[in-house]
Amino acid sequence: MxxxxxxxxxxxxxxxxxxxxxxxxxxxxxxxxxxxxxxxxxxxxxxxxxxxxxxxxxxxxxxxxxxxxxxxxxxxxxxxxxxxxxxxxxxxxxxxxxxxxxxxxxxxxxxxxxxxxxxxxxxxxxxxxxxxxxxxxxxxxxVGEPYRIRKIEYTLNDSLPVHQAIAQTKTNSRLQPGEPYDLGRMTQERVRIDSLLRNRGYYFFSPELLIFSVDTTVGDRQVDVLLRIKRAAESRALRPYTIDDVFIMANYSVGDSLSTNDTLSFRGYHYIPNEDYVKARHLLKGVFLEQDSLYTRQNQLLTVRRMSGLPAYKFANLEYERDTAQSDKLDAFLYLTPALKKSLRAEARMVNKSNNFAGPGVTVSFRNRNAFKGSELFTLEVTGSFESRTGGTGTGEAPEGVEQVGNDNLTSYELSAQASLSIPRIVSPFNLRNLRTEFVPQTRIGLGFNFLNRVEFFQMNSYNATYGYNWRPNQFWTFDATPINLQYVRVNSSEYFDSLLQARPFLQRSFENQFIIGSIYQATYSNQMLERTHQFFDNITLDLSGNSLNAVQSLTGSPPPTDEEPRSIAGSRFSQYVLLDNDFRYYLNIGAESQLVTRLVTGAGYSYGNSTTLPYVKQFSIGGPNSVRAFRARSVGPGTYEIPDTAAFAFFDQTGDIRLQANLEYRFPIAGFFKGAVFVDAGNIWLLREDPDRLGGKFEANDIINELAVGTGFGLRVDVEFFVIRLDLGIPVRVPYRDSGERFVLNEFNGSFSGENSMVLNIAIGYPF
Incomplete structure (x- = not known):
């Protein structure tokens, strides 16, 4: 078709x-x-x-x-x-x-x-x-030589404070003598002056009150520019205002009339009608208006945006009126319209994971957007899924002499429950100052359980608890700190799976019952919200585990850990490692809809002390719809290691301690909401320690480029703004596990979806990066 x-x-x-x-x-x-x-x-x-x-x-x-x-x-x-x-x-x-x-x-x-x-x-x-x-x-x-500005004069001859305020801004003017005449810069200058005055109390001022007069008769292709305020400007626009009363309508609906009968006075604010919906002490952390303070547009925008970011509210609007008794004061009215407090949603979907497991799933989620009258967002999500996958890197029947357990397809059942509480403020034992930012700071608490049953292989029970903070000091930077990150993994394996692990000691250690007790810190920079030709995104993650617990046990006299006798807590080993990961992206916008995107992902994890390997859930992988798309998910590497047939038709994914991945993709419109792309991907993973069961997997700096898996391809995307369906067709160019002179395989491309050097179709939701 x-x-x-x-x-x-x-x-x-x-x-x-x-x-x-x-x-x-x-x-x-x-x-x-x-x-x-x-x-x-x-x-x-x-x-x-x-x-x-x-x-x-x-x-x-x-x-x-x-x-x-x-x-x-x-x-x-x-x-x-x-x-x-x-x-x-x-x-x-x-x-x-x-x-x-x-x-x-x-x-x-x-x-x-x-x-x-x-x-x-x-x-x-x-x-x-x-x-x-x-x-x-x-x-x-x-054209000839443009007319240039000879001089700029501000005709501010009277003693009104507004003229003095404008004169003080002249050194930062967008207009400078000697520069070409530019009407656009004059418009920008009016906006600049208006913005400054609005942050000095001039609530009723507007750019339209400023007039530029240009004299082009001075000769020698020069102009004189004069700036003045309209003579017809109202007196109220030429005076600064301070804030008098602040009224907060915390449960407002369109059509409500202001009534002070049920007003609650709290720290100088008029809280209407009461605290039955959101408590005033929590709400006021996002209100940056104070009685007797100078009106500023900055405080107005900060307040509206902070209120709009609260889960409990759907709309926030701030209006001002001149005080009837004092002509130089403003009364502020903050109208907050509640959002739907509770919601229940059921979602049926087709799960397609990065490890090639696919199948139907059902998620039921409950949300309470004002759980404890402080605009806390409580979420409870229960998910059940049945998934299957054909072979780790191959498909079809296992080759002769290779044991394949159970059904033709590996099957997996999963049930998880995750509860989270997002508090729109910093909850800390320390008295921290309120952040003056338009973005709502958050304290996050999470508790969850996951049961995974890979039939005839193993059952894994995973428990997790987290406590962390998220805040954005400005529109470019986002910080996420999770000082408490607890996870416990318990595995019950079959005899067949045990036999596979015993033959692979490094992998066996990854599947031991263990605690992950540590912290995760993230910093993200992005300017993608700006309409610029050049856009950047960078996310750096630091993941630590076991250090504090190991230090405590050392101080209390516990014997040093060994591979045979590791230190433990509650009878299970705890992981000790440090992991650093960085995801950098550059977007070059070409025209209205075309875009050239580059991505570089680097990561390294080092286990030490109480651990000889990273936990399986923390190791890196390459391949799949968001990685090197010409190779099946998690099938590449480590290094030049080639997966033997005995593993290719089991469940094993290839993982490592070091990751390097690079992507280049050109995106372009086709017609309507159909978009196209062509891409080149490269990447691999490596081990920090030699693994006798995965020869060629150890990291050697001199061999990095020669050991990269490379693929190319093209894609079709259906982009209807609120979601994207993506189909990417990957074609292998170089495979790292072949001999050095035989790794380029593009000339052996078979044009099908099966066999060696075949195409890989990736179906996913959303853009890969």
């Missing part, structure tokens, strides 16, 4: 198929700015700015192919109903015609843009070329 669709689209590659006679397809355009006498060196910027004014834009194209127009042509019909009309209308783009382009109007807009940038004397013309019913237009703008 997909091949038929592609064939039909390719049949519409005659781009002018639906172009009417006497017209032409608007196939492209170019904008040139000629300014031999322009010393500002802004030609390239001006060409980009002028190109953005062209309307309409040509049909989207990639490498000369116009997919939307191709779909429109392939399914074109004059009928207004039917499947062909639906596909044409939903996924196709009609041809953009030359007759729709008003070159004169576009030239006028370009000329105005140039005038706004200081080129008061400019000419703009266009030339159209038509070949085989395809039209291209070239706009040419001729």
């Amino acid at each position: 997909p091949l038929m669709f592609i064939a039909l689209v390719m049949s519409g590659c005659n781009m002018t198929k639906t172009v009417p006679e006497g017209d032409a397809l608007f196939a492209g355009y170019n904008v040139r700015v000629k300014g031999e006498k322009d010393s500002s060196n802004r030609q390239a910027d001006m060409e980009t700015e002028l190109a953005a004014t062209v309307r309409p834009e040509p049909n989207f194209s990639i490498l000369g192919w116009r997919p939307g127009l191709g779909i429109y042509n392939a399914f074109y019909t004059e009928k207004e109903s039917g499947v062909k009309h639906w596909i044409m209308d939903k996924f196709g783009d009609p041809p953009v015609l030359l007759s729709e382009v008003d070159t004169g109007a576009v030239s006028t807009v370009m000329s105005n843009r140039l005038h706004n940038r200081g080129y008061f004397n400019n000419t703009v013309g266009s030339e159209t070329t038509i070949e085989e019913k395809k039209a291209t237009i070239e706009w040419t703008a001729s």
